[in-house]
Amino acid sequence: MIGKLSSFMVRIVNRYLPDPLVFVVLLTIIIFIWGLYVVEPKExxxxxxxxxxxWGDGFWSFLAFTTQMAMIVVxxxxxxxxxxxxxxLKFLASFAKTPKQGVALVCFFGGLASAINWGFGLVVGALFAKQVARNLKAVDYGLLIACAYIGFMTWGGGLSGSMPLAASDASNTIVKNHLEGxxxxxNETIFTAxxxxxIVCLxxxxxxxxxxxxxxxxKNIDPALLAEEPSFQRELPKDATPALKLEESRILAYLIVILGIAYLVFYFMDKGFMAxxxxxxxxxxxxxxxxxxxKTPMAxxxxxxxxAKSTAGILVQFPFYAAIAGIMDHSGVGQIITEFFINIANKDNYAVWAFFSSAAINFAVPSGGGHWIIQGPFVIDAAKELGADFGKATMAIAYGEQWANMIQPFWAxxxxxxxxxxxxxxxxYCMTALLFACPIFIIGLYFF
Structure with missing residues (x-):
């Protein structure tokens, strides 16, 4: 059954789901036309x-946030x-003695890594899956990689969750415009019960x-797929030039590391960890x-x-998301969506409605940061009207995005x-995880 469902979904995705850049262009056209019908222009x-x-005024309004998202990835x-x-990873992979132990370890450590940093988790999960596959010859390689991506479901509530971190920043545009700064x-988003x-349930x-x-x-694994990744370290020749020696100098790298650690220590002493x-x-x-x-600057x-190649989608798409948000903010489209949620939800179940709406929007906006730009304003405004918890409303957007990633392969x-x-x-495999993970998010949002 899983195989048939997988084949059906892949056919649908391949035939009807365009590249996310095309999707954001289509979304721009839809919001533009919608805005024409509801806007009240100046006299x-x-x-x-x-x-x-x-549209134009909003296009570059999230440049700082775009750079922050790209930096998380790289x-x-x-x-x-x-x-x-x-x-x-090689050491941890040695603990897997059977295929079941292997997939469980990949899923667990992929999830743990994504909770620390989602860019880190995406890569380390795949690298760990490859290492387990090297050790266990009779394991399904596709399932191992799927497990690495299933672990990605923890990212939105982790330490690098785009939405809770953006919402905690007083300089963020949405915080300034919709939360009065x-x-x-x-402690109302990431660090909550x-x-x-x-995260623990996942x-x-x-x-x-x-x-x-x-x-x-x-399935049999092609040995070529399990080749070792290249090293970024470089051995210098004996006649290396002074410029090469500087580029591969550990002293220079460690001086910057010491400076960075010193700054972070003083910064957290002054601000406190939460703030x-x-x-x-x-x-x-x-x-x-x-x-x-x-160890060295050039390594x-x-x-x-x-x-850096993995940031292309962020760098090109985020300005379009910002422009769409500009139309929604000033034309009245955002207010219409806000009123829709106010009419169908109440204070207690609002987070669940926001969760499912975020999952639906994930098809058009497969990015947590993009979700915050597009969905954050009307979700926050509706939460105000209903008297709902702002933190839980923010996390509902994050959960919906990370849950729907299991049927939106952009970040895979x-x-x-x-x-x-x-x-x-x-x-x-990912669709199966989607079905079984849903109750975890609903229980977290509605019963806690």
Whole structure:
């Protein structure tokens, strides 16, 4: 049954789901036309000109947030590709003696890594799955990679969760415009009992579920897919020039690491951990950690260059999301959506409605940061009207996005590239995880 369902979904995705960039262009057109029907332009101004103005004014309004999202990806990717992390993965993989133990370990450590940093988790999960596959010859490689991606469901409530960290930043545009400049502290989002419940349940039950998905007759693995990843370290020749010696100098790298650690210590002493943990501080922590583990400036730069290609979607799509948000904010479209939620929800069940709406929007906006730009304003405004919890409303958007990723393969692409597989190889397993994970999120949002 899983195989048939997987084949059906892959056919639908391949035939009807365009690249996310095309989706954001289509979404721009839809919101533009919708805005024309509801906008009330200034006296003497044409509706079309008004909407064009809203679009253009919003286009570059989230540049800082776009850069923060790109940095999460590259710093996490670079850290995961350090030699020390790879050695740790080899050690952990040695504990898997059977296929069931292997898939459970990959699912657990993929989830744990994604809760620390989602860019790190995406890569380290795939690398760990490859290492387990090298050790266990009779294991389904597609299931291992699927387990790495299933672990990604913890990311939105983790330490690098885009939405709770953005909501905790007083300089964030949505916080300034829709929360009157009052950020939502992390002890109302990430560090809450319901978020802990959701993450712990995912870390426990998803690995158990994975063991029930182990096929009796796994497909043979192409040995070429399990080749070792290249090292970013470089041995200098004896006649290396002074410039090369500087580029591969550990002293220079460690001086920056010491400077970064000193800054972070004083920063958290001054701000406190809860108030100081935001997108900027998380990115600095991972940048310093990556530089330390790669040991030299150019080794780290080579790792960053390898990771940078994964930011293309963020860099191009996020300005379009910001422009769409500009139209929704100023034309009245956002208010219409807000009123829709106010009419169908109440204070108690609002977070659940926001969760499912976020999952639906994930088809058009497969990015947590993009979700915050598009959905954050009307979810927060509706929460105001209903008297609902702002923190839980924010986490509902995050949960809906991370849950729906199991049928939206956009963020699986980096892991699939590392593994050398295609979407068809993992979709059935991910859809199974989607079904069984749903109650965890609903219980966390409604009963806690």
């Amino acid at each position: 003497g101004q044409n509706s079309i000109i008004a909407i064009i103005g809203f 710093t996490g990717f670079a850290l995961a590709n350090s030699e020390q992390v790879k050695k740790l 009052n950020p939502i502290p992390l 319901y978020n802990l419940f959701v 870390l426990i039950f998803m690995p158990i579920l994975a063991t029930f998905m182990v096929p009796k007759n796994p 100081g943990l935001n997108l900027n501080s998380v990115n600095l922590i991972f940048l310093i950690a990556g530089l330390f583990l790669h 780290y730069m080579r790792a960053i260059q390898a990771a 692409l980096p892991a699939l590239a590392i593994a050398g597989l295609g979407v068809r190889d993992i979709m059935g």
